[in-house]
Structures are given as C-alpha cells and as structure tokens.
Amino acid sequence: MWVRKSVILVLAALAATACVPTNSPPGGGRSSSGELDHAELQKQSQQIAADRSKAMMDGNEQAWLSPLDPSQTESVTAERMRFRNLRAMRPQQFVLNVESVGDIGEPAGADFPKGATLHKTRVHAAVRYEADLEFTLQDYDYVFLQSNGKLSIASAKPIDAGATTYGNPVKNAPWDNVPLRAAYAGSVTILAPEDSKWDPASFTASAARANALVRGIWGQRKAPKGFLVLLATTEQKLQWFGASGDLRNASGYVYNPEIVDEKGSPVVIPPKLDGPPERSMAGSRIVLDMDRLKTPEAADRIMAHEMAHAIAPYLMPRVAFLETSPRSILNSPTWVAEGFAEWVEIIAHKNLKERSAFVGRNWAQFKPAGALPANDNFYAANSDQSSFNYQISGMFFVAAERLGGRAKTVQLYEDLVAQPVFVTDSRTFLDGPLRKRGYNPDRFWSTFDSLLK
Numbered sequence: 001m002w003v004r005k006s007v008i009l010v011l012a013a014l015a016a017t018a019c020v021p022t023n024s025p026p027g028g029g030r031s032s033s034g035e036l037d038h039a040e041l042q043k044q045s046q047q048i049a050a051d052r053s054k055a056m057m058d059g060n061e062q063a064w065l066s067p068l069d070p071s072q073t074e075s076v077t078a079e080r081m082r083f084r085n086l087r088a089m090r091p092q093q094f095v096l097n098v099e100s101v102g103d104i105g106e107p108a109g110a111d112f113p114k115g116a117t118l119h120k121t122r123v124h125a126a127v128r129y130e131a132d133l134e135f136t137l138q139d140y141d142y143v144f145l146q147s148n149g150k151l152s153i154a155s156a157k158p159i160d161a162g163a164t165t166y167g168n169p170v171k172n173a174p175w176d177n178v179p180l181r182a183a184y185a186g187s188v189t190i191l192a193p194e195d196s197k198w199d200p201a202s203f204t205a206s207a208a209r210a211n212a213l214v215r216g217i218w219g220q221r222k223a224p225k226g227f228l229v230l231l232a233t234t235e236q237k238l239q240w241f242g243a244s245g246d247l248r249n250a251s252g253y254v255y256n257p258e259i260v261d262e263k264g265s266p267v268v269i270p271p272k273l274d275g276p277p278e279r280s281m282a283g284s285r286i287v288l289d290m291d292r293l294k295t296p297e298a299a300d301r302i303m304a305h306e307m308a309h310a311i312a313p314y315l316m317p318r319v320a321f322l323e324t325s326p327r328s329i330l331n332s333p334t335w336v337a338e339g340f341a342e343w344v345e346i347i348a349h350k351n352l353k354e355r356s357a358f359v360g361r362n363w364a365q366f367k368p369a370g371a372l373p374a375n376d377n378f379y380a381a382n383s384d385q386s387s388f389n390y391q392i393s394g395m396f397f398v399a400a401e402r403l404g405g406r407a408k409t410v411q412l413y414e415d416l417v418a419q420p421v422f423v424t425d426s427r428t429f430l431d432g433p434l435r436k437r438g439y440n441p442d443r444f445w446s447t448f449d450s451l452l453k
Ligand SMILES: [Zn+2]
Pocket: 001, 002, 305, 306, 309, 337, 338, 341
C-alpha cells in the first residue's frame, strides 16, 4: 500500500508563517538598551541556521547544540535526539532557512536572564536523505533568546498540525518525537524507536534481500540511492504520518513527501499526460506494521513490495495536480502501482499457485467491472476483496513477465502508471500499450486469464 499527501499540506504550512518585526530601534546593530535591531537579529539568526546546517552535514553534534541556550535543558535534550535521528537517516543535503524574525516579548520565568527578549520564527528545513531524489520539507518553530546583544536558541519545535486541515506531515514524524535506533543493510536504513520490541539489526538480512531483488529488477533506471524503513506498531503506524482510516489494515505503506526547493518553498510541477513524469514526489519513507507481520518471511515480502513503490517516487500517481477527488478518471490507475509492487512481492514470496487459487475461489464474488479493479474501493474495507484486487493486479504483471521478461514488464509499468485511469480500464484500451511493447494482446490476455484460477 502507498499513501499520497497533497501539496496542499506544504502550501498551508507555509501560509501560516508571516512574522512581523516590531520595535526595531533606528540605526543598525544594538540600541542603547543593548537590544539588537531587526537587521542584526536577522543576521545572527541566519548565521545560526547556516552553522547548524553545516553541523548536520558534518555530523558535528557539538556544533549543532552550541547555539542552544544551555539553561533550556529540555530543548538541549530534544535537539540532541533530533540530531542523532536525522543523522541516522543519512542526510545528503540539509539547509535551514530562517523566516523573518518577530518579537514575542519578555520571557517569563526565572530561567532567563534579566533584560532578555524572545523572538519567534519559522524555520524551514529543506532536507534530502538517501531515500530521496529531491528536497523535502521539515518545518520548525524556533524561539530565539536575545540577551546582551547575543542570540541563542531557547526552543525548536516541529510545527503544530493545527495549521492544516489534513494534518502536518512533520508533527508526528518519529524522528522529531522519539529516540530511534538504526541498523544498515548497505544503502537501506532501518529505524525503530529505541524502546521498540523490534531490533532493526534483526531485519538487515531481509532488507538486503528485498533491496537486491528490487534494484535487480529496476536496473539502471533513475532511483534514490537508499531506502528508509521504519518498524512500527499499529498505533505508531497511524500516529506518525496521520491516521488515515484506510491505513489500519495495511501491513506496510510508503509515505511520499512533496518536493520543495532549497529554500523550503513548494515546487509545483505541471502534470504531464504524455509519458512518465520525471519528478513528482521527493522520496519515500517505508513504514512496516510489525504487529501485523507475524513471520520473518512476511517482513521479506512486504519490504520487497514497499521498495517496489519506493524505487521510483516520481512514478507515484499525482492526484493533487490533476483533480483532488480520489475518484477522478484522470488519476493514475491504482491497480498499476499496486500490481507492479505485488508482482515484485510474488517473486519474493514464490507462492503464485496459492494466489491464483485465491483469485479463482473469489472470482464470482469480486470480479472487476472493467479489465482490472477500479480506483474507487480498490482498498476495500473487506480484506478478502482488497486482497483480491491486489492479486489480480499483480497477475497482470506476472503475465507480462511470462511473455516478455522482467525488463519489458518494468517498461510496461512505467508506461501505464503515467496514464489516466480511464484509458487503463478495458482490454481494448490496454491492447495499445501492450502492442507498443511488442506483446500480442490475444496471447497476453489468455496468459492473464490462465493465472486467475
Ligand atoms: Zn502497495
């Protein structure tokens, strides 16, 4: 399973960031009372952001923490955790961008020195991890403390989800909220909360197998350098990236964040209807619901399935740009994305016969109205029906492999995922793309049909 997040998330988050500086004394630098003027505040906060960006890339924890006010011990602890978590995800690029700094007045409480003032600003972290092809956004509210002409950080908090209708993609992200431990299988990063009963190190062999399988199938096509796999309980799965109802029964899913530029501003890419998009989603975070994966073998095949989605974030269907309704006939076909991943899972699982028998048993009850399952209700509440939709979609690619080999099957995935769903809805329409890749449609459909029993 995979889940899209609309670009609206990012736009809404950025809309709430205007800061109006007040009380700027005339002239540059410090006023007679020792307060910094706005230009100086801005300059110092930008320097802190630049120093911290460098510290993150250098792996220099001390430099990351040094702009923090040492009396704010809670903030120091939180920022140490954040630094270690983000470093574990192997950032390739990390740029902190400071918005205009505003005043929030005199700090209350004995913690702060006399005469100090607090200044709040939104900080956009533009980040690219190994699992990403493009920058993605992590937003924070920083509170700077100004005392004796010097700025330090009093607190840095991931921004609140209240700002958007759809939930904020950062707020509940595990790397901002819980200490994580990591294990690595080559370019695969496996993470779990430190107190999790699942040790990431026990899954490196699974991850290595799935990674080798998926990259072998994908060949030299564009792909992120690594995969990011998070081991979660069912509850964590629902907390981390928003509790969408259709996630409850998913053993795994892929969260695809939107693309931003180096400044953290959304990058709007116009839809392209004639061929696969070259950019669409920034990257992927794979989440495995470990409560639902009862055997080590299940981890193997679900990882293979989710990595098949994550290998090409730019091929993830782009609902938001075409039509916000998930039922739009212009949307990419869900069966193509899921069918491709299911095919990879079948290769990992080696249980084609069992799956064919399942489809055969359930054919009369769940057979699709078109050639393959419609987007609407693909992720059916009835788990047998949902499973049927996955299986039959996977069989399309099994047939493609049987008649044309793996490389051609991947090409077919690239061709079809870029099509609006209404042209992939009937055999007549699908005959075109099949012929284009050298398949004989009659042979293709008889092979496909033979797999459904
Ligand atoms: Zn899937």
